[in-house]
Amino acid sequence: MIAVMNNYSERNEFTSYEMMTIAASRMLKSDDVCFVGIGAPSAACNVARLSHAPDITLIYESGTIGTAPDILPLSIGDGELCDTALTTVSVPEMFRYWLQGGHVTIGFLGAAQIDKFGNINTTIIGDYHNPKIRLPGGGGAPEIASQAGQIFVTMKQSLRSMVPKIDFFTSYGHGNGYNDRQKLGIKTTGPTALITDLAIWKSHPETKEFIVTNLHPGVSKEDVQKNCGWEVTFGELVTTTPLPSAIELDVLRELHRRTNASHRRL
């Protein structure tokens, strides 16, 4: 727990997970059409919907379009998502008409490994044919990464997850930076923001490297570097991420309370 004083919030304690999720939620706008990854992205997207972006369209790869769950789904296909959706389509239609069709403005992903150009690995640790750890694989991510208008990533920082060189290119970000992405024929913008438990990172417009633009309250530059496997570039003017508001914390905590109650065995 990081203890802070805050004029705007009645809550003066929050976890780094809460800060990360709330900072991520603030990236989203009401007119976004967001393809939601499970876990931290799903929490961030639903906090946005329940606070400052009430009209945001959330899409899950299970086929649910315009969904508005009261609890966080454990999987990308919980019944809650369908119950509250505008409509539910088949999975082939989801990937052909909706993602590939170019209707998604934001793809919101997590990652097991990421590098400083936003390339993501969720496939394997070690060699593909002789793996140390077999991870779940890409799922929807390879095409979300190339077909959604832009990509936000949210994940906890660690030396294991933020690495100089990922073991496998599951989902392409900016390659080695600059115009690598366009050279491959990819027309979308790619990763533009990384929201961790310590900081907010934005892609540099030219080099495409992630650069720290905000430190979360109570976090130092050293904290960020200690938990990142590459040499971190900080922006010229690094500011402190605004504190979670009372509303944001209430929305997030209430969401988790309902979720936990629902997932408990009866």
Place this chain on the structure above:
Amino acid sequence: MIAVMNNYSERNEFTSYEMMTIAASRMLKSDDVCFVGIGAPSAACNVARLSHAPDITLIYESGTIGTAPDILPLSIGDGELCDTALTTVSVPEMFRYWLQGGHVTIGFLGAAQIDKFGNINTTIIGDYHNPKIRLPGGGGAPEIASQAGQIFVTMKQSLRSMVPKIDFFTSYGHGNGYNDRQKLGIKTTGPTALITDLAIWKSHPETKEFIVTNLHPGVSKEDVQKNCGWEVTFGELVTTTPLPSAIELDVLRELHRRTNASHRRL
């Protein structure tokens, strides 16, 4: 009107159109899945459904699967078809999953021009780029002809419609006969029966030429030849088509009565 005596029927008069439609309807069985062309094929398919083949599945290219109309649709997409269908799918799905997917046993087509190998023209009279008459075109027929298990054709005979050489290969039948069809990589059987207002024709198993196997009551071989542009081959044992039964005539006439009443301006 052809006047006949008939032990089985209370009706002793029927038109050549009625004989054609009823003879065509008898080709269908309850376990068929039939892709229905509009006009005479539609009437034949629905007479079959309302008489001896109650469980037949009728599919119209508008997307209606397992439809059971009380009146004959004027178009292939009348509301009656959807109202009575098991389900209605999109037109892309109809052509991809249901026709191309290989689920149709019978494609039932009409034709503007046909040759003795069951090749059909519904595109153009004259030269394609400088037409004498611009016909409607192929619609669903080119792929029905190659993807339905087998093809039945029903049409009125005339020197204009049954020709030695069609002006345009809209839908491929048996080419020049024998194994021409297989040579093109087509795996389905192709045209096996032609039901006209004068006779029933079947494809010869080897040459694939249409051969008259039945003459309708009161029709002579000369009548058939006079109304056909190629030299007609008659089977070794040509029999007379069984007369329409009272039930068949009742079903067909009642269908047309309801149809005409429905299409009249209120």
Place this chain on the structure above:
Amino acid sequence: MILFWQGLVKLAKFVSLQDAVLDVMTDGLCVALEGFTHLIPHASAHEIIRKGFKNLTLVRMTPDIIYDQMIGMGCASKLIFSYAGNPGVGLLRRLRDAVENQWPVPLEIEEHSHAAMANAYEAGAASMPCALFKGYLGAELRQVNPNIKMIFCPFTGEELAVVPSIRPDVSFIHAQKADRKGNVLIEGIIGVQKEAVLSAAKSVVTVEEIIEDFETHPNAVILPHWTIDYIAEVPGAAHPSYAQGYYARDNAAYKEWDTISANRELYLKWMAEHVMQQTPDVFAERVRFTNPQSK
């Protein structure tokens, strides 16, 4: 600054059909007015004719009365289609006059099968440049249409047909309902209407009515508001086609068209009276006394 690619996200605006047509249309566009027998956007076609747009490339699987009307008024320089008939009635006489006699203007045609057009719309909705399917085996259209090519499956060697996808500049469809946010519900024979909207750069949807909320099935065919540019409430806009749940197909009108369109003078007189001197409001009148189509 980073320029963000925002995706094809739109903001459905509720406007009059006249304003929608003026905003999205210019001469020379590639335009689809879709509807597979059901929900044909007659009111939109009439509005385009009244505004006098020319040199259009018209796309439709089943160009029937509305394209016959547009072609006869000289709106089109090209037609992409797969079945050009008055369904169950006969030929399209204005289309024939254009193809056979260049009246009132020459009409280039690009002709496909239904399977090809359906696949091409599906591919357009999926942002594909082309559509791959099994088709055209033995069909002579392959010889006269250079936009039909054959390629081989890289795994099995099987020969497959490929055609360009359809991606109109503007698509017009008619649907039963919109909600207040601009989401659109289509029920019954849905044809290629969803694909027509998703494949087009801009889209205009006329609806029978605007309601608070849909009460329907979880897998209903719904176009979200961010896929549509303009929505106009025009009751009866499909007449003499039909809207499942609202009014039945006016089959008598389809039969009458065969007579009206057979003669250039009669046709022009009919168009003057029934189209040129009217507004979208007349459609509500035209369906007032038809039988309601059962839901």
Place this chain on the structure above:
Amino acid sequence: MILFWQGLVKLAKFVSLQDAVLDVMTDGLCVALEGFTHLIPHASAHEIIRKGFKNLTLVRMTPDIIYDQMIGMGCASKLIFSYAGNPGVGLLRRLRDAVENQWPVPLEIEEHSHAAMANAYEAGAASMPCALFKGYLGAELRQVNPNIKMIFCPFTGEELAVVPSIRPDVSFIHAQKADRKGNVLIEGIIGVQKEAVLSAAKSVVTVEEIIEDFETHPNAVILPHWTIDYIAEVPGAAHPSYAQGYYARDNAAYKEWDTISANRELYLKWMAEHVMQQTPDVFAERVRFTNPQSK
């Protein structure tokens, strides 16, 4: 006589799940048990495990608990998949043990993205030999999976991905309802279940209940009886997955699986007790006290 090609028309037979599995399965087949989180055919997987089939090629977009169970019991020699996780919980530990340590038998994997698998099922349902889509740009799976090829659009020159279509020997799905004729209704998250059935040579469907008539929407997702080989009524067959309108997802069971599957001995003991000594009838018990899922 002319031999007629009759198309892929089947005659849905109502049987017990045990009889259906015995009839359609042999060692070495390519089998899909589909369900995208919703309607996962757990009862069918357990029946296949009990009957001891081996050397299967298992196909599924999201192999989760049931494939972890089948792989751990040595049923599979190959897995074709796009996301192998316990959704929202973590990794699949029996799958990892097979891939990393060849326990209990080696497992070959063919790995794709969701987009590729979804397109491959769609293509299989359409009898295509391959699926064409925009995909795998920059993705390293292209380097390790020889079944991912790139071709060029013959019209625009754009590079496109192509993968073999999926056409299983047998597909198993679970659905809400069958009617007395054997037509099957699926509602809610429909995933690739329709495609799994239409792409397969044979299909087995378990349903929550058999009813007289569907009362539903004109565009409901229905598989006609002539697309299905066997239907077995097994209430609760999706547990711990869910059936919209019947029972909710048992998320606690998914979380518990992480512990059960972490240890070979614990896993084998659990399988003996909860699978090997049971019959399909136990599933009705397992959902009796869960919250009904709202329709």
